[in-house]
Amino acid sequence: MTNDTVPPPKSGLHPVFTVSNIQHKIRVLDGTKVTYALWVRLFKLHARGYKVLSHIDGTPAPATTDDSYESCDDLLPRVLEDESTARQAWVRVENIFNNNKGARAAALEQEFNALRLANMPSLEAYCQRLRELAGMLKDVDAPVTDRRLVIQLVRGLPGEYDTVASYINQTLPNFETARSMLELEVHRKSGREDTATALAAPTVTPLIFSVI
Structure with missing residues (x-):
């Protein structure tokens, strides 16, 4: 199995939980050898493959009464270290590279x-x-x-x-x-x-x- 292959998820397990270290698939964004535009394309490719693209592409979060809200909310602590949504973190990275x-x-x-x-x-x-x-x-x-x-x-x-x-x-x-x-x-x-x-x-x- 290559690094670019998304492993089939177990029944009831979201594909993102199969990722143990995303750095094995996406190189660290340093702004020089790995440019922002290249990193974004690669990140979105994997986000789509692991069915989490909606967390960063501006798709509105589900309502708290939605059946998918709980699973969405549980996913965030696994991919973030601070108290913000994935979209907010994504926008902060975008601003860093687009300001000035x-x-x-x-x-x-x-x-x-x-x-x-x-x-x-x-x-x-x-x-x-x-x-x-x-x-x-x-x-x-x-x-x-x-x-x-x-x-x-x-x-x-x-x-x-x-x-x-x-x-x-x-x-x-x-x-x-x-x-x-x-x-x-x-x-x-x-x-x-x-x-x-x-x-x-x-x-x-x-x-x-x-x-x-």
Whole structure:
């Protein structure tokens, strides 16, 4: 059984009670590697699967005289630590990530435009950070197009990538294709450097001993 599979509930048992640790299914929301928009989509997917989406999507709570009210009320202490509804907690998280969008967008734009490969540990880390920043900008209503992402990818490259960078600028492929082109260039440079090192290695002349 995979982590994304909702186990069949036992008779009379609500599916949500089968969850022992939701973090095994949904990554922790940190706002960087896991953006708010991505977290919301994943959370809602699981909430729907476990039949608790109505607790967070704004659906009015059942009346106290409704037969389902008691089961709904019993569920809340199992998923919350404070005295609020799931909807109220959901809205508080939403407000945290939506407040001050203008200021957050400006700061993210500055980091996005200033990011350079030379300041990152690897090409992989550089590409990943660009993706993360693009995701965070989308969360604050300042989406980055794939074309702009590619342009910034090339913009942050050092001089030794000029040839492949020029080709990418001319053809403007999608981000993943441009990333693959750069990875191939890294492998090519690495192979050439290994060959040069091998050719430059000093030759050891064997000693010949004569027995008289």
